[in-house]
Each structure stands twice: as structure tokens, then as C-alpha cells.
Amino acid sequence: MEIDELHCMLALTRMAASNPSFALQLYRQWDSALAVYEHRDEVARMLGGSMARRFSDQHEWNEALGKADAEVTFTKKHNIRILQMGQPEYPQRLNECVDAPLVLYYMGSADLNAQRVVSIVGTRHITAYGRDCVQQLITGLKAAGVLPLIISGLAYGVDVCAHRNALENGMDTIGVLAHGLDELYPPRHRDTAKEMLHQGGLLTEYMTQSRVDKINFIRRNRIVAGMADAVVLVESAAHGGGLVTANIANDYNRAVFAFPGAVGAPYSEGCNQLIRRNGAALITSAADLLESMGWQTEAELQKAKKNGIERSLFLDLTDEEKLVVDVLDQCGDLQLNQLSVKTNITIGQITALLFQLEMKGVVRPMAGGNYHLLH
Secondary structure, eight states, X not given: OOOSHHHHHHHHHHHTTTOHHHHXXXXXXXXXXXXXXXXXXXXXXXXXXXXXXXXXXXXXXHHHHHHHHHHHHHHHHTTOEEEETTSTTSOGGGGGOTTOOSEEEEEESSOTTOSOEEEEEOOSSOOHHHHHHHHHHHHHHHXXXXXXXXXXXXXXXXXXXXXXXXXXXXXXXXXXOSSOTTSXXXXXXXXXXXXXXXXXXXXXXXXXXXXXXXXXXXXXXXXXXXXXXXXXXXXXXXXXHHHHHHHHHHHTTOEEEEOXXXXXXXXXXXXXXXXHTTSSEEOSSHHHHHHHHTOOOHHHHHHHHHTTOOOOSSOOOOHHHHHHHHHHHHHOSEEHHHHHHHHTOOHHHHHHHHHHHHHTTSEEEOGGGEEEEOO
């Protein structure tokens, strides 16, 4: 049994399965999972509490490390990628979330750090109105030349509707699961999931042989919310799971949108309440989303480049544009969420600023979702 960073990170995650925030706290306290293991005798003394005492118990570690070793063997055999926090492939937008998972298991082809990411959530009891909203949203984005990564939970209703429409319109789409990658729930969506492996992927924080518990579905909502720039609630009952995801997204300072519904319609109550409480911006089309996010069409950008818009010696930059340039100059290439944190500008505003800077020939998007300052 190996005791390295990967095995310790898997063990740490397993031991704190009921409290991801505590695992993240330990990881950031010692800057690595291996260091947490090496300082396990100090954990209870420094932090206190029953959870901390568990991390000082060698027997607990041995059991968790044994499970980690079996998991590594399984992932290698089935071509599953283990994404560790701190690695480039890990979804960088999650880094700013206080309860982000230390480890994710991933099968697929999509870039989880795509330039634009939209999560589409809502009821499992989707109506014809909800299906129309999803279809028109995704086809509208495609028509505008904007092809974001689409994220949902592969559940019945709005989730699978979003995935299937994304596939039909040539967009990568990720299903965030509430169980390990050794099974698929619901089984009825297996064909869709197989197609997603070649145009998106499947993602989970859960090891194999994890029980499909109700709490898992609630916890995975934070990943659906945290990975996105924008979360769109299509239909929701007054206390639906999609509404939970939207509220988490608000806590993460993500942009949240909702389609309004008819007064009294049971699966529009959640959307209408959220809009009324200013928890979501009202949208009726892809154009509303694009305008609110400051996303311009790829066609406009290509036209600008074709017309020869290049960086000049005397740039006319706004104060916010200058701030972004200064941060990139000092720190080097950064991803969208990193720029947002360092400039204290929202993701939506940063996206719009980067587009303007790209048109002016000041920055260039690079592989992995990084932005590079052109000198």
C-alpha cells in the first residue's frame, strides 16, 4: 500500500465524506494531504472535536488508505481520471468554494475549464413548457455562436433534457453524478451517458461502491453550481432540488437566472419565488442570458479580428480593463475565476472585460482556460 499525495488525498476525502469542508480545511492547513497524514497526531490537538480525533487515529487512516489503493487500481483499469485539487485539469472555478471536493473522478473528453460554463437545472417532472425553454435556450446560444460547456445532473426531467439538447447542438455536456463511476443512475439514461463520454463526460466526487443515498444528490448540487459561470433554473416546485442548486450558486456568487412561469403552475413556483426574492434574474431567451453575462458572439470576435483590430501603442482602456491587465502583468497567465478573485470583479464582468481586451489585441485565451497578456 502506497502512502503518497494521491493515496492520502483519497483517504482524506473518504474519512471526511460527511463533511467536505473539514477535509478542505485540513488540506489547506498543511498544504497537502500527505502532510495531513504525516501530522496526524497534531490534528486533534490543534482543531479539537470528534471529526479531528478521527484524523489522529492510525487505524482509520489504514482502512482509508487501503480503500484508496483499491480505488487507484480500479481507475487505472477503467481509464478513469482522478482530478486532484491543485492540478490544471481540476475545475478551477471550484477552488473558490469553501466546500469543494479535494478529488473528482472523471470520464470524458470535455475541458472542465472551458471559457464559458452554464449549468441548467430544474424539476424531474419537466413539462412541455420546460422542454421548450431548454431547447430554445440551447439552440439560441448555438445560433449566437456561443457554445458553452453545459452541466447538469443526468437526472430525469430538466437534467437529461439539457444534456440531450446540448448533444444535438454540438455542445460538450457534463453529468455530475451522485455515486461512483462503477454504476449509473438512473439506468434509463445509459445511452445518453455513453454519448456524453465522447462529447462531454461524467464527473463525480464519489468512490466506487458508494451507496446511492439521497444526501449524495443534495451534495452534488454544490459541484453543479460551483463549476458554472451561470446557473439557469428552468422549472422548479416551491421546494425543488433545482432551487437548492440555485441558492448554492448565489452563495458562491455565481450568476443565477430563472425562466418565469404561469401563476399557480406547480413547477414554476420555485422559479417565480426566486425571481421575486431577487435570487435570480428573469430570462426568457438565450439573448437575455448573453446580454446579462456580457457574452458576445464568436462571430463578432472573428469579424473584429478580420477587420484588423490589434493592440496599438496608445490603448484606450477603462479602469477595470487596466486592472485586469495589471494583474496579468504581475501574475502571468490566469484563469477566469483566478482573475475574478484577484481583481474582486464578478465572473460575468470579467468575461465581458476579457472579450473587450481580446478584441483590442491585449489578451489571448490559451489552452486550459488561461488568459495570456500580449506584450
